[in-house]
Amino acid sequence: MIDRLRRSAASWLRAVAERGRAFGTARGGNVIILVAFGSTLLMGVAAVGVDLGVVVQARRKAQGAVDIAAMLGASDIARAAEASRRSLSDNGYGTAATAATVTPGSYDATAAVGARFQPGGAAINAVQVGLSTSAPVNFGRVIGLPSSVPIRVTGTAATAQFAAFSVGSGLVALDGSGLPNAILGALLGTKLTLSLLDYNALLSARVDGFKVLDALGASLNMGGASYAEIAQSNASVGQVLMALRTASGGGAASALTGILNALPNAGNVVPISQIDPLGDVGALAPGRGVAGPSLSVMGLVSAAAALANGQSQVSIDLGATIPGLLSTKLTLAIGERRRSSGWVRPGTPNATVRTAQTRLLIEASLTAPLNLGSLNLPLYVALAPAQGTLKSLTCSSAVPGGRQVVIDGQTGIATLAIAGVSRQAINGGDVGPDLSQPALMIAAPLNLVTVSGRALATIGSTSQSLTFSDADITAHTVKSISSGAIAQSLTGSLLGSLNLQVNGLGVSGLLAPALNLTLGAAAPSLDLVLNGVLKVLGLRVGYADYTVDGTLCGQAVLVQ
Incomplete structure (x- = not known):
């Protein structure tokens, strides 16, 4: 009796193994699964790409705003802060304009790139404007990204008088x-x-x-x-x-x-x-x-x-x-x-x-x-x-x-x-x-x-x-x-x-x-x-x- 049960169990295991091997070699269902997973991934990448484009566009807009503000500040260094912040406000950065940094200083193009602008100095000839803002993220929140991305841009202009x-x-x-x-x-x-x-x-x-x-x-x-x-x-x-x-x-x-x-x-x-x-x-x-x-x-x-x-x-x-x-x-x-x-x-x-x-x-x-x-x-x-x-x-x-x-x-x-x-x-x-x-x-x-x-x-x-x-x-x-x-x-x-x-x-x-x-x-x-x-x-x-x-x-x- 025991031997008969052992033989039956062994026979059943061999049958399961053969069907498992047959299932592993089948390809029709796998394609459907891969398409499903790939489509989901592509949709996620596309969503992130849309958000990335929004961030890049927002950064460009902010950079253009600080560049204009820096030039206006350098045009009238004695009133640089007032002119620069007014320019930022006029370009849609009213709240951020108040917190923007406007720094008069000296600029020397012969110095190393990171040291060309120096705050203050005896011969002030330039203004550097810094602006902190953010860009909203819509699709990225679905995959756990924050609702907005912080942006920090600076613009430097020198007087040409x-x-x-x-x-x-x-x-x-x-x-x-x-x-x-x-x-x-x-x-x-x-x-x-x-x-x-x-x-x-x-x-x-x-x-x-x-x-x-x-x-x-x-x-x-x-x-x-x-x-x-x-x-x-x-x-x-x-x-x-x-x-x-x-x-x-x-x-x-x-x-x-x-x-x-x-x-x-x-x-x-x-x-x-x-x-x-x-x-x-x-x-x-x-x-x-x-x-x-x-x-x-x-x-x-x-x-x-x-x-x-x-x-x-x-x-x-x-x-x-x-x-x-x-x-x-x-x-x-x-x-x-x-x-x-x-x-x-x-x-x-x-x-x-x-x-x-x-x-x-x-x-x-x-x-x-x-x-x-x-x-x-x-x-x-x-x-x-x-x-x-x-x-x-x-x-x-x-x-x-x-x-x-x-x-x-x-x-x-x-x-x-x-x-x-x-x-x-x-x-x-x-x-x-x-x-x-x-x-x-x-x-x-x-x-x-x-x-x-x-x-x-x-x-x-x-x-x-x-x-x-x-x-x-x-x-x-x-x-x-x-x-x-x-x-x-x-x-x-x-x-x-x-x-x-x-x-x-x-x-x-x-x-x-x-x-x-x-x-x-x-x-x-x-x-x-x-x-x-x-x-x-x-x-x-x-x-x-x-x-x-x-x-x-x-x-x-x-x-x-």
């Missing part, structure tokens, strides 16, 4: 004495034969500073580079002059061609940033094609020539080309040069621009009275840098004309002397020559008669604020400040104070008056040389000249 100005750009005319060719040619290491018409064309021409950078970028094979990258590069003088020719045209282009043809080679390499600086706008990484300041072509040529020469001494022998003088030799040294600001904002380090420290020795020779041969007259001139600082810029329509620029100007100390100065002492360093020793002016044969003299005059520094109206800015009006009452003939005043020492038997009483007449007659010739040299360099003794090269009132730009 800048002014550009130049110090020492008061060139209005050059004469036909040949001094411009001699000075520029010596600085460039060549001989120039430009006409007065050529120089007048250079003086009257202005060029967009960024178009010059565009041309330099092409010349340096930096077509895809930013203005900041181009400005930080170096170029030869020849490349700078070719870029100026490309950007200017007309008579100035013809004059620039004459200079290029005279160069024996490409010339020395110069830093572009010291000729055509970006200023503060470089921190915003401006895109190619943006308008640049309107710069004087002659000023750029002069700056390039001075930089090409560096702080090397320049010696020029004018021979007998100056009327009234037997011979004239010039020794010139120019210190570090910077004249144009680029686009700058008030309160930044770039907002102060200085002219170059310049030292000049004019060694003139003229006929001595009483048939005593020649009279040697060394005239030394030193000009400390003048400077200008952008004090304020107004682009508001509340000001008549729409624009106003205020520049705080300061003239540099000027020293004029007749003394025993050696050519070797003329340099662009911090220490000038010794002016305590008198100059030997006449040494007759056998030293029977000797005349020495010394004179020293110092013109002090003065400061003044200059206001440029919209009309002044448009016309590139030159405004000047003066160090008090400047004599019409500086050399004449200096010669009038000359302390003469005459040694010689029987001629002292006759020679002194004759010397005064001779020196007085030579003053206009010395003025011609002195003023001619300084005009080429864009400088004047006792004056500082200022020109606003333009304003950039583009309100604000989004930055990263």
Whole structure:
């Protein structure tokens, strides 16, 4: 009985196993099950996708709102919080606008991406707006997601209100004495034969500073580079002059061609940033094609020539080309040069621009009275840098004309002397020559008669604020400040104070008056040389000249 039950049970188990194996190999029902499970999964993914699209759209809308709010805040940083929150409220974020963060600060595109915007700072030029909101989730709640997704967005905008100005750009005319060719040619290491018409064309021409950078970028094979990258590069003088020719045209282009043809080679390499600086706008990484300041072509040529020469001494022998003088030799040294600001904002380090420290020795020779041969007259001139600082810029329509620029100007100390100065002492360093020793002016044969003299005059520094109206800015009006009452003939005043020492038997009483007449007659010739040299360099003794090269009132730009 027991055995029969065992056999029956074994038979039943084998039958169940066989039917189980048969069920496992069947496929028709499995397809239906897989379709059911797959459809459910696809419907869930589709539901989540719809919610994700809602979240993405909400984030885009919020980002656009904070970008607009940041630009409005940067346009009026003094009222940034009010303007930004009002903008957020107008764009549908009334409740969130109250809790939004509006942070004024400083922006520098040259820093690392995460550190470009810094809250606060001495020179606030940007605003960052932060907004917290949320997007509703509909289908996702079925699978356990929260009913809303939090969204946090920020937008940063920087002010784009800048002014550009130049110090020492008061060139209005050059004469036909040949001094411009001699000075520029010596600085460039060549001989120039430009006409007065050529120089007048250079003086009257202005060029967009960024178009010059565009041309330099092409010349340096930096077509895809930013203005900041181009400005930080170096170029030869020849490349700078070719870029100026490309950007200017007309008579100035013809004059620039004459200079290029005279160069024996490409010339020395110069830093572009010291000729055509970006200023503060470089921190915003401006895109190619943006308008640049309107710069004087002659000023750029002069700056390039001075930089090409560096702080090397320049010696020029004018021979007998100056009327009234037997011979004239010039020794010139120019210190570090910077004249144009680029686009700058008030309160930044770039907002102060200085002219170059310049030292000049004019060694003139003229006929001595009483048939005593020649009279040697060394005239030394030193000009400390003048400077200008952008004090304020107004682009508001509340000001008549729409624009106003205020520049705080300061003239540099000027020293004029007749003394025993050696050519070797003329340099662009911090220490000038010794002016305590008198100059030997006449040494007759056998030293029977000797005349020495010394004179020293110092013109002090003065400061003044200059206001440029919209009309002044448009016309590139030159405004000047003066160090008090400047004599019409500086050399004449200096010669009038000359302390003469005459040694010689029987001629002292006759020679002194004759010397005064001779020196007085030579003053206009010395003025011609002195003023001619300084005009080429864009400088004047006792004056500082200022020109606003333009304003950039583009309100604000989004930055990263």
